[in-house]
Amino acid sequence: MTALETVQNAIRMEHITKRFGNVVANHDITLELHKGEILSLLGENGSGKTTLMNMLSGIYYSDEGQIYVNDKPVTISSPKDAFDLGIGMIHQHFKLVDVFTATENIVLGLEEPGRLDLKKASQKITEICQRYGFEVDLNQKIYEMSVSQKQAVEIVKVLYRGADILILDEPTAVLTPQETDKLFTVMRNMKADGKSLIIITHKLHEVLEVSDRVAVLRKGEYIGDVATRDASQQSLTDMMVGHAVSLNINRPDPVNVHPRLEVKGLTVYDELGVKRLSDVTFTANSGEILGIAGIAGSGQRELLEAISGLYPISAGNILFHPESEDEKAPADQKVRELVGLDPMAIRKCGVSMAFVPEDRLGMGLVGSMGMTGNMMLRSWRKGKGAFLNRKEPETLANRIWKELDVVTPSVSFPVRRMSGGNVQKVLVGREIAQEPAVLMTAYAVRGLDINTSYTIYNLLTEEKMKGVAVVYVGEDLDVLLELCDRILVLCGGQVSGIVDARTADKRQLGTLMTRVGGGSVHA
């Protein structure tokens, strides 16, 4: 920038470091937000964008570093401090009371003098809405609103409190393209009014469309910033994914490869009628690890759930090829159509899923039960009569405990109280013990330290060598490139490409991940 003297900083974060236990979420980050600009904060999932912004909004407190607002050093230790400094953050999960009207939500928590005068507040809110072009019905209850209306209420709430600096955490993730356009118009209006904005996103075309400047984070580190007019999708992708890092994950060549699971034209809709997967076609082979890459929420979860029979399928086929392709084999050993089967029957075929959701315990494990109890969740149908067979699950629990080095006082210790990594070992260990024909894992190493991650990688590779078709949904591109044999890239519920992991590079994956509908680069 040439006009350095005229640029004023609304916010300057200097040498910010934030750790959670051993994990460094932000490392020595220095970031500036100029007055009256829209800054995009770009980065992959887990690159520390939200953590960094939460330190501005008072949810977290930095371990090291200093924040300046309007060139004055400040301490932000609570959301209220942030409000007082004119910083407002719109979180991904809206903080609104469902049975209140928009007005009630907006004035909630404000200690204004005098009695509660909703009419006067409504007038002030209407002014704000007209100035920036929000379309909000103030007397509508939140639960009757669409997602974009709720978001508008959140933004108005922040403006009503007099915020000059707005932080929007992935505001477009839940919006339709038309709603996104509307939001961008509002954002430009706010900028014209002198507000400074930060938008957290990983959608490149939005970055290019709305922002003035882009700052890129990768794995908790600040990579750099560029003026948007000097950037292109390609240059931003390069900054975002960085150079390949060698991890030295053991990857033997696949053996005895033949199709195991064939997915053809899979299309699903969620309960709101939004298309989550669109015409997904691929084959998972035995003796091979198929990686699935994509930005979070691109349909990974839906895909795995659809295959395991937990998600309603509106179109497409899922064919399961058993071990022997003998024509004379009994019916349950022939090629089978999995669509329409119930989850139990799919499981019987040997399709196993170890999905590690964000809250880890939400799916697959019962927090208050011990390892043995959780093993029994898979085997309770096996017993005879009314009594449960505790012996086998206990043996299995003991085996997992020893073989995977699960840190727990006993197999009856509630899994809720184990550390995240150990919970994951239990979950993955149990699924592997079922001797599946197809093993699907999602985010199997999320939140794990490096050693435990390698244990899981090796487990998966072992399974692959046994002839299992392994599907690995992952976030870290370096891992995907070194662990998997082939990588399928999902983007917005569509397959944007299937690449050979041995020859592909990060740049290629990054491009595929951010390219909507596999269309041109300048989407």
Next chain:
Amino acid sequence: MFDLVSFIPRAVMQGIPLLYGSTGEILTEKSGNLNLGIPGVMYVGGICGVIGSFFYEQAVPAESMNAFLAVGIPMACSLLGSLLMGLLYSFLTITLRANQNVTGLALTTFGVGVGNFFGGSLIKLTNSEVPSIALSATSAYFSKSLPFAGSLGWFGQVFLSYGFLAYLAVIIAIVASYILKRTRVGLQLRAVGESPATADAAGINVTRYKYTATCIGSMIAGLGGLYYVMDYACGVWSNNAFGDRGWLAIALVIFTIWRPNVSILASILFGGFYILYLYIPSGLDLSVKELYKMIPYVVTLVVLIIVSMRKKREHQPPASLGLPYFREER
């Protein structure tokens, strides 16, 4: 013919303890605390009032009793007793995050036990022949109605024949309704009960609101116990006479869909249901009487079914009712 003029006052007198109980419970539940200890709190409110007035009556001969003290001492004792119960519940569920249902039920059992223990002790102190204590001097002050009420015929009997606590109950219910609906404090209290995380993010002190609402709610409910002994039962305490009125108060909360102002009429309706069997010729058939006594509960069930079927969000219980709030858990 059905004698409305004598039926209505009796229904009202039955209803007032329920009105206190339900108003208190509504305030508590609006903060997200499901205090199932209300029957115990009301019981404690009653016995504490009895203890206060017992010692005052013992210390001062009936002729020289001061009207202000005769009313003030039992009331203060009752409020203090139910406040302690409310604090206990709040400490367990808010600070220690104990399970609300378990805590509430334990508090009910505890409250009834405390009441019966002190009730029994006092009865022993009086060396009475019958298992009850009569505090008729104090009761006279509590149940004093306006002097001209008797001369106004049916109007006086239906509207003016009650002690001051009955009118206080109605006033408290109206004030509670107004606060919940129209004031900033009410808005914030409702936000705490609906979504404590949202309230917290908006800068509202969730813990303070929960404590305050639960304790004030308990104190209001405790007055229901006091009214029952001092006015309705004419100052006669006998163990377990309070019956299931506490549970009826909780049923009333659901029946009125968390609205204290509706509770004013609804509590009288429930009171009427409660004594309906006395007014309907059922002969000596005891089982039929028991069936009539079921009516309030049946009506509550019907309301629950209707409300659940209509699925209107405003008619649902506060969204975080019964759930503890951890700030760190997001």
